[in-house]
Amino acid sequence: MNFTSDNVSGAAPEILEALIAASSSGPTPSYGADPLTARVTEKISALFERDAVVFPVATGSAANALALATLAPPYGAIYCHEMAHVNTDECGAPEMFTGGAKLVGLPGAGGKLTPGLLRATLEKAGVGVVHSVQPAALTLTQATESGTVYTPDEVAALAEVARGYDLPVHMDGARFANALVRLGCSPAELTWKAGVDVLSFGATKNGALAAEAVVFFRPELADSFAFRRKRAGHLFSKMRFLSAQLDAYLTDDLWLRLARYANAMADRLAAGLTAIPGARLRDPVEANEIFIDLPEPVIAGLEQRGYAFYRWDGTVIRLVTAWNTEAGDIDRMIADARELSAATR
Known part of the structure; x- marks a missing residue:
């Protein structure tokens, strides 16, 4: 993903x-x-x-x-x-x-x-x-x-x-x-x-x-x-x-519908990831980009499981959603991040 x-x-x-x-x-x-x-x-x-x-x-x-x-x-x-x-x-x-x-x-x-x-x-x-x-x-x-x-x-x-x-x-x-x-x-x-x-x-x-x-x-x-x-x-x-x-x-209004959906997927992903212990948003999520600080074991684990994203600064990563991002992919990433977080405690 x-x-x-x-x-x-x-x-x-x-x-x-x-x-x-x-x-x-x-x-x-x-x-x-x-x-x-x-x-x-x-x-x-x-x-x-x-x-x-x-x-x-x-x-x-x-x-x-x-x-x-x-x-x-x-x-x-x-x-x-x-x-x-x-x-x-x-x-x-x-x-x-x-x-x-x-x-x-x-x-x-x-x-x-x-x-x-x-x-x-x-x-x-x-x-x-x-x-x-x-x-x-x-x-x-x-x-x-x-x-x-x-x-x-x-x-x-x-x-x-x-x-x-x-x-x-x-x-x-x-x-x-x-x-x-x-x-x-x-x-x-x-x-x-x-x-x-x-x-x-x-x-x-x-x-x-x-x-x-x-x-x-x-x-x-x-x-x-x-x-x-x-x-x-x-x-x-x-x-x-x-x-x-x-x-x-x-x-x-196709352009507005597509953007509204992308933003909604960003909100969904941000809400799930910020519930992980140690997670912190670097900036408010106001469009379709997320900059979030996550524990390194969680980041490394997500990479090993095939998730692609950019490492931005230290343990801050950037995640971007789009007009066709699958809600199921969002939910799987959140579930995997929670599992990885629990394994480090």
Whole structure:
């Protein structure tokens, strides 16, 4: 049983059916001039209650790096949490596509930035000083790399600080759906109404085969994106196959149902494991990731029994549930962990 990532999951049947339908639809205009791509823009604009400019891409790293490249010049500084995916897991893609902008990682409990630290950092950033990189953008990860979520008020407070320095705000929403269903707010409330200008809207981790969308809530910021996407090799000639996934994802609230289920499986697993003596959650479980400190004999025993997960820090492990995680697998892991714990007492 593999709990290493939600990327290990397959694609939802509705997504696969949409791909088959798109493939069977006959000759279709290429490079995004197709009806499906137009419909995705219409659906996302309706969903977020705002006319948006939408660009499908195939990967989250492409979405983030190309979005940030539209916001930051080569001499710019992009502020993020020190554990943000853009800072730790994208192989320098944001730096490359911006032409050299500097990612400035800041600490914060639970994977979240705080307005106070952001403000203090910007106050000392050397605005206008030719020897310093210049503040250019703020990027937030939602849900965070610690499995926590920013509330709309938290996003708004950070965006207010950024606005004071004329910084646009980007949100890495690889797990945006998981955060949204946990918070129970609207997509608009969690993004542009709170001050977010550009969203990397994730679908791959939540049931798509390979599909993300870069969503600009301020159209004037999108002027160069089409060219950057083409130059980066992410303008698909058969764009309809990305858009078909996003169209199905947004139909009948599929994206919310899949995320709600993944979160429920995380809650179930966390509740069972925290009952084990010596277990302690490192961070609250607010999306579909669990960071939990377990006794070493329990961790080693679970590994020997075939459970896959990441060792994170010492005896802290990361477990990730997905849209298709089996409840029976959750219950078996909990039972095995209890058995291993009892054997050590």
